[in-house]
Amino acid sequence: MVPRSGQEPAGGLDALTGRQSRIVRLAATGLTNRQIAERLLLSARTVGFHLHQAFPQLGVTDRAQPRDALTRLEDA
Template identity: 50%
Template sequence: MSLWAERARAELRATGDVPAAPRRADDPLSVLTAQERQVVRLAATGASNRDIAAQLYLSPRTVGYHLYKAFPKLGISSRAELARVCGT
């Protein structure tokens, strides 16, 4: 059974799907993907989507998408709350 589970995880990773990680009490950003974490940290400093996109070689729309996916995972609804969550 564990072989099938590992194979399923590998195939999900190959499609770009990232299973939800368990939330760690010491790191509220632990539920985010690596890319979402980078975008959220930069947005928490006050950087615009355009600035974040230029720094990470993404489009501003992609940055917006990552924030759109990250907000519900973090339990927030605005950029203003990012600083509180990120501790900045």
């Protein structure tokens, strides 16, 4: 569920697992799923699954938004 303007996402950073948090932070730096997978010794599909699960919790709807969402949530 995507939050409406002015609302915090359901869950936020605290709702992410450690692995999800690490993957989202790497995605926010601009790494591809394949690059993240190589760093964490996972498959690219597993990385995609974790991002798919984490994005709604952060209020993110596409791959270009994680950096802004993390900045907003960490500053709050």
